[in-house]
Amino acid sequence: MSRFERKILFAIGLTVFLTLGGSIFFAQGALREVYQVGVNERFGQELVHGVEARRDLLIALRDGSEQVADAIGWAVEAELIETASPRAMEALLVDLLARYPGVRGIRVAEGDRLYANAAREPDPNGEPMRATVRNREITARGRNLRVEVEVVVSEMYFQRLQEAGEVADVYSRLQRESASVSDVYVWVFGVLVFLVVVVAFLIGAIASRRVTHRVTVLAEASRRVGAGDLTVTLPTGATDEVTELTQAFNDMVRDLRDSRTRIEYLQRISAWQDFARRLAHEIKNPLTPIQLAVQEMDETYTGDDAGYREKLEHARAIIEEEVATLRRLVGEFSAFARLPRADLSPADLCELIRSIQDSVPAILEDIGEDGPALVDVQVSCATKPMHVRMDLMMLRRGVDNILRNAIQAVYAAKPTGGGHVLLRAYSLEKSAFIEVRDNGPGIAREDWERVFDPYYTTKDEGTGLGLAIVKKVVLEHGGEVSLDRAPEGGARFRMELPLMSSS
Ligand SMILES: Nc1ncnc2c1ncn2[C@@H]1O[C@H](COP(=O)(O)OP(=O)(O)OP(=O)(O)O)[C@@H](O)[C@H]1O
Ligand SMILES: [Mg+2]
Incomplete structure (x- = not known):
């Protein structure tokens, strides 16, 4: 792992740790506070009192219905003593229904036989009710009558009682567990932080590895160029800053290579120019004496050997021609040198x-x-x-x-x-x-x-x-x-x- 990679990973780790660690710290404090405000003894007791109050209400409703049944029983008894007519009794029952809204129906029976009966019209839109029947035995004028009073209580009261009980239960459980619950939250959060740190490290490692690898390649290539190797070219792939850098690097190496070849060629040429100047100088100097010598040999020959004279003239022609060629070359060499x-x-x-x-x-x-x-x-x-x-x-x-x-x-x-x-x-x-x-x-x-x-x-x-x-x-x-x-x-x-x- 390169230094750059280590730095990037350290920065990522530190960032994740500080932010998430800090938030755990605050979240833990906040949780504790929430529990202290929300889950406390008094609040719990208030809830229990609420449950008790609802139960008392139901008990009171039941007692009330017993009294209503008593009252209806007495009224029926009084009617029986007075008239003993089932018709009059039925009129009374209708009357009683109107007086007691909590009563849905009243049935008066003698043994198995129905004596009188009254029932309220069922209300199709009414709320759900729970019905109980209260019986009263009446004995008068030698007859035995049974009065069955059907009392109804709104189902809602029972439901409310049940709900309140459940809430109180949950609450008391919360109260018992409050300390451990906030610890569990902290634990879960801690594990989460750990996972986030691991994932962040992995992503950071992968991302930085891609960059550092290419930077390392660039650094290595720069070292080679520094050591004089100008044949280096790096592959350019994706389009990002590192690619631009690589491209710029390639361009720079190419320019260096070009100017080095240029300089080398010009240096070589200048060495050749030097050489041409010396060569021209060395060749030019003996040319005149050579030409003069052969001229003189030709002109001063006074013998009468025709063959020799011919050879002499032939040699003079060759030498003068070659000297002329050499002069031309010398001229071109010194022109090149200059x-x-x-x-x-x-x-x-x-x-x-x-x-x-x-x-x-x-x-x-x-x-x-x-x-x-x-x-x-x-x-x-x-x-x-x-x-x-x-x-x-x-x-x-x-x-x-x-x-x-x-x-x-x-x-x-x-x-x-x-x-x-x-x-x-x-x-x-x-x-x-x-x-x-x-x-x-x-x-x-x-x-x-x-x-x-x-x-x-x-x-x-x-x-x-x-x-x-x-x-x-x-x-x-x-x-x-x-x-x-x-x-x-x-x-x-x-x-x-x-x-x-x-x-
Ligand atoms: N157009 C061409 N077609 C074929 N060969 C060529 C051509 N131009 C150059 N050359 C080759 O390159 C060689 C070098 O050319 P350069 O001009 O340097 O020297 P040169 O022509 O031989 O001599 P100088 O220029 O002094 O007359 C030539 O001798 C020839 O062989
Ligand atoms: Mg040429």
């Missing part, structure tokens, strides 16, 4: 292309009399202006070198004509391009790097300096030169130069 640094100033690329176009006939003449007839050169430039910071003379020389190579290549490969060379300039995004391509033999893939090295040539009269100069010039312009196969089958050289931001 090659100045590019001095950049803003100019339009098409201006350069036009001036090269003007020199095409001269280049064609240079390769041979039939050059203009055998090689077709097309030059074009994009219509919109392309402003580039450049050294017009040097860049012109670079393009000239590439163009000359192309013309020489197609001329050599197609001695009977049909050679085409295309030179064009165009821009794409932030770069301007100068492209030269031909339908000559092209360059083998394995030589694509080598052709830019100084002194690499496949020509008898070549110095191999042309493309080296091209590369030096382009690099000094902050650009790049590349080589691949042209669609026409020959070679395609492409210079890429940074466009000025205004164009």
Whole structure:
């Protein structure tokens, strides 16, 4: 586990612990307080008193119904003594029903026989009632009558009593268990906190592992770059800040790599320039004495050996020709050695292309009399202006070198004509391009790097300096030169130069 991961996990743990731990503490206090206010002795007693009061009410209702039954019994007895007529008795019963609302019906029986009867009409919307029958025995005028009084009490009173009893029960249980109940809450809450901490740790570990892994990879890559390895590139996956960082890192390494190759190439070129200067110097000095010596040998011979004279003249011709070639080489070497640094100033690329176009006939003449007839050169430039910071003379020389190579290549490969060379300039995004391509033999893939090295040539009269100069010039312009196969089958050289931001 990395330090970063440990820090993140610690922060998550601390946050969860402080917030949930704090809330347990307060919740526990609050619970205790709630219990103290809600679950106490007096409150419980009040509840018990409530239950007792309801029971007393029911008892009072029962007593009341006994008295009503007594009163009805006496009234029936008085009626019996007075009239002994069942009709009159029934009228009395109706009367009594009207007087006692708690009575639903009165039945007077003699043995098994009904004597008189009155009942209230049942009320379909009435509340549920509980009925009890109270019996009274009456003896008068030698008869035995039984009065059955049906008394009703609202079911609600019984229900209320039962409910109050249950509440009081629950309450007294709560009261007994109050201490342990609040402990249980704290326990449950504690377990919950523990689970939340575990889950938070897991999520934190997974999330931070993903980030730290990538940061570690970046750190490791940075160390490698620091140690000089510029081949490092990191995969970029998702889209987040770390990806942006990785992308920026890749760009930085690529830029470093580019500028290192650039610097290395320029250093190499400057070493070669040094070498060319010394070589030119060493070769140039003995050339004049060699030429003078052979001239003198030829001119001062006075003998009459015709064969020897002929050999002497032949040798003088060869030596003078080779000395001339050496002089030309020395001239090119010292020109290469003296090659100045590019001095950049803003100019339009098409201006350069036009001036090269003007020199095409001269280049064609240079390769041979039939050059203009055998090689077709097309030059074009994009219509919109392309402003580039450049050294017009040097860049012109670079393009000239590439163009000359192309013309020489197609001329050599197609001695009977049909050679085409295309030179064009165009821009794409932030770069301007100068492209030269031909339908000559092209360059083998394995030589694509080598052709830019100084002194690499496949020509008898070549110095191999042309493309080296091209590369030096382009690099000094902050650009790049590349080589691949042209669609026409020959070679395609492409210079890429940074466009000025205004164009
Ligand atoms: N368009 C081309 N088609 C085929 N080969 C080419 C082309 N351009 C360059 N080359 C190859 O690259 C080599 C190097 O070219 P470079 O211009 O550096 O030197 P050179 O042309 O041989 O000599 P110099 O430029 O002094 O005449 C050439 O000798 C040739 O083999
Ligand atoms: Mg060349």
